[in-house]
Amino acid sequence: MDYEMHKKDKYADPSPYPEVQVLSPNLYYASLLMDDYAGLVSEFTAISQYLYHYFFFKLIDKNLGELLENVAITEMHHMEIIAATVKKLGGNPIIAGSYSTCGNFWNGSFVYYGVQLCDRLKADIDSEYKAIAGYQKHIRMISDPYVQAILRRIILDEKIHIRLFNEALLKFCGCTYKPLN
Template identity: 65%
Template sequence: MSENNFKKHRREGYADPSPYPAIAVQQSNIYYAELLIDDYAGMVSEFTAISQYLYHHYFFREVDEALGELLDNIAITEMLHMEILAELIRKLGGNPVIRGGSSTAGTFWSGSFVCYGHQLCDQLQADIQSEQKAIAAYREHIRIIADPNIKAILQRIILDEEVHIRLFNKALAKYCKA
């Protein structure tokens, strides 16, 4: 995917403005592909985040159109991350099917991975926690993976996830005053 495609899919204000590195790998590596499949569609993954944020979007937009738009645009950014991971997995020699790796013992993705929540504040807290868990998983994979190309891509994705945490915290402060 070229930088132009990244720009076309990036949602201004919902992602870090810095460019994404080129999607490249040093060589095929099934072990790395299996690590990334968890980021792609495991328990804590881009697919889980997309599903959770779209579910929350349906309720948030009833509270406030801008809040619904927040979740919609963050989900679109997560879709871009999923596309990047799929391309990485393929370049590493893997198959980006909708399943996890070690987090799911290789089984297919399940809707039970989504934290549905019962009310707006619970849902926003769950969204923040999902982003924090994703960052922790990406950092662990950066620690394990030796390929500098993959590390750079994962570090760049983390920048977007940090933006999402800030946006969710801002919404939490606005709608969930204690």
């Protein structure tokens, strides 16, 4: 699969995505990645949250709307890459987490809906930090160098998203944000 084809230049790190491959099937690794795929803090949650915020932000400012829309598209690429990795590991990428959801299907309560623009942007930044922390944890738990490379590459995009969201927060709210943890 050519993941570069749909990459949004301003919204993703310029480095290429590694080829999706694994050393060997591993259902434990697949189950860990299911939380990144459709768990409480996951690509599916980020996509849903950013699209919801986009519906409001595009009415406030065209560029702010484009930011949320394009970050959501980048997260869709991450979700597709993780799904392909889960499949190579022998798993089944249904829309469910593993440990964070006790194996239950994803649901809309995972999204931070918010009311105010500034609170929504802070929640979006917080989501990116939590995603990075989850990926870093999984990099430590997974000894497959191919899977580690995929997660490290996704983290690069998440860092871009934090920067872009903080730029928007500064423009519209007069501040930047970094969670305490």
